[in-house]
Amino acid sequence: MHKSSPPQHHCIPDGDTSHPDNPIPEEPVDLPKEGLRVFGLDVSSAYSNDSSTSPETASPKTPETDPHLEGAVEGLDLNDAISKSSDLNGTTERRRRASTILLSQNSHDVRKILSDTPEGGTKLVEKACCGGGCCLTDLIVKSTPIDSSTPIIEPDNEAFRSLMLKLGPLHLETKLENVVPLPPQTVFLDSISSNAHPPQPRSDLHPPSFVTPHPPYDVYSAKVHHARELTKSGAEKRTYHFDLDVTDYPAESGDVDFVVGGAIGICAPNDEGLVNDIFTQLSIPSFTRDKVVTLRTTSGRWPTIWGEEESRELMTTRRELLTWCSDVQSYPPTKPLLRLLGEYASDIHEQKILFYLSSAQGQPAFCELRTGPHITLAQLLSAFPSSKPPLPHLLSVLNTLMPRFYSLSHDPSISCQRDGTQCRRLIEIAVTVHESPNWRGGPRLGLGSGYLERVAQRIQSAEKDGKDPLALNLRVPMFRGLMANPLAREFVSDGPMLLIGAGVGIAPFRGFVQKRLKSANCANKVWVLQGVRDSLLDELYSGEWGVEESKVKKVVQSRKAEGRYVQEEVRNQADLVWFVINALDGRVFVCGSSKGMGEGVESALVDVVMDKGGLSREEAEVFWKRKKEGGQYIAELW
DSSP: OOOOOOOOOOOSOOBTTBOTTOOSOOOOSOOOOSSOBOOOBOGGGTTOSOOOOOOOOOOOOOOTTOOOOTTTSTTOOHHHHHHHHHHHHTSOOOOOOTTOOOSSSSHHHHHHHHSOSTTOOOTTOOOOOOSSSOOOOSOOOOOOOOTTOOBOOOOOSHHHHHHOOOOTTOBTTOOOOSOOOOOOOOEEEEEOOTTOOOOOOOTTTSOOTTOOSBTTBOOEEEEEEEEEEOSOTTOSSOEEEEEEEOTTOOOOGGGOOOOTTOEEEEOOOOOHHHHHHHHHHTTOOHHHHTOEEEEEESSSSTTSSSOOSSOEEEEEEHHHIIIIIBOSSSSOOOHHHHHHHHHTBOSHHHHHHHHHHTSSTTHHHHHHHHHSSOOOHHHHHHHSTTBOOOHHHHHTTSOBOOOEEEEBOSOTTSOEEEETTEEEEEEEEEEEOOEEEOTTSSEEEOHHHHHHHHHHHHHHHHHHTTOOGGGGOOEEEEEEEETTSHHHHHOOSSSOEEEEEEGGGGHHHHHHHHHHHTOOOTTOOEEEEEEESOHHHHOTTTTOSSSOHHHHOOOEESSSTTOOOHHHHHHHTHHHHHHHHHSTTOEEEEEEOIIIIIHHHHHHHHHHHHHHHTOOHHHHHHHHHHHHHTTSEEEEEO
8 A cells, every 4th residue: 555655844935945856955146135235246256236136925924032841841831830830820821031941830740740749740840940949859748736736937028029039838846857958158358468468459451360260361451442332322222343452462372362252351351349249248348358368268169260179278359359359240049059158047937937948847948949030149138138248258159250251353463553653452352231120120131241331331431522532441351261162153144144142142243354354365255144133223234244244244133123032043044055055165154042033043953954845854953953063063162
């Protein structure tokens, strides 16, 4: 009996730039120019007057950053589980960070998924974890309160209420099990000897020499030549451009230099106001904050970043350590930190709550705390005001303050600014400011982007007052960071390239285009698919690509015109994708956020290969995996 063949996969549109049933990789002749930024860059004719247009294939609008959960847990109705859980709790859902993807909305849903009860329970989900090592494997049995029990009195302040803790039947007499042990103290501060020669503190200008994020080289103090905002007023996110002067950057072994696609490291300090807030909450007197002391550590790399694992003894100040060495805002709270705060809490109710969060019974509440909105050290100290841990012991449990990396947004081999008769070498970066709600009601800025925005605002303020920004002598501590990262490593001078990016992810591709302009090889064509929300507000580097943009550039706008995302245009440009990835030395680069854009583009690329190559989904995924291993498919996502 004749066996019918399975229905053919068809997920890409059939249009002028997308022919699903044509498996032959052919270079596109006509590319659409409406609703898409496409760089059809032929170096030999980049400035010619020849251009052609063709209508785009319409695509339906997709919701922004919609996680593909459908079918992830077969037979489980997540919406129903969420609704039932909300009814049981009698509370509204707490807002979660966009960087956390869960199959549940709260700890009750997780327990329903993992349990063997009739209303829940599936073996397809073997582990659900918030990332804090607190997987829910056992249900906590609520103890019955006795008549003489003393109910917990919660701290009456906004910081505590912002934590939205669900303490349940907790009372002072509740017996807590498996409370994490008190973390050991590995940091000690002593007075300096009388014959010592302490260094001059420079907490607000440059990190201390022992930080060494780029061993054996010191952090370089780069003068800010200029800074400006790339986005317009009203844009959902603010993006700034920086020109940093690296003319005198010291030579390094191996003739390492700044390269296209490379990334520099920025050593951003904690905000001065935040540091002073923590000092005040710890009751550390002002006169001791900048006093030079002897720091002793018993083990580990801290206060260095990538130094040796060893004990250390050096001279510094409390302000230097809290400003440059410990991260007080980027990481969710850990059980050792909560246990430490509980140890030094003088209020018995605050102590009980902190110990509860560090125990087995407090597991669900702890998971809720970690996966909720960002929580800073200052917020915890404000929520539990009776906790005054000694600074050395607190520094022993805080995470190391790490540098932030930013891709170069130009070709560093051609950047030069004339200063009289001398050519000053500049490198360029683009930085998008990350904001999230602050428990005090205002915005909370990212560590690196917030620091750089403050620098840019000082330059803008000087220009507004008619002053020369260079006279401010503003400097940024940086180092030549990742010059062998995937973008830089896989960039080549030969072969066609398709560059796909959204938001600030498009910045390094500007350097790719500039680099290719220097090549005289007509085969070295570049196409860029760029996604923005609104081209009038947040189109980055408009008019600054080094080409005649009216002939080679278009925009995919998600909030204007046809409302299309860049991943949809990848499907519309199936012929181009198929040609580039099958060409000799052809490469496809993707850069941007991993959530939404990154996941969507990867899914679109799989669809293209399935339709153009007649492959199954599994075969298409293997196809891109092998292209990635061979250096032809490069994804730099965060």
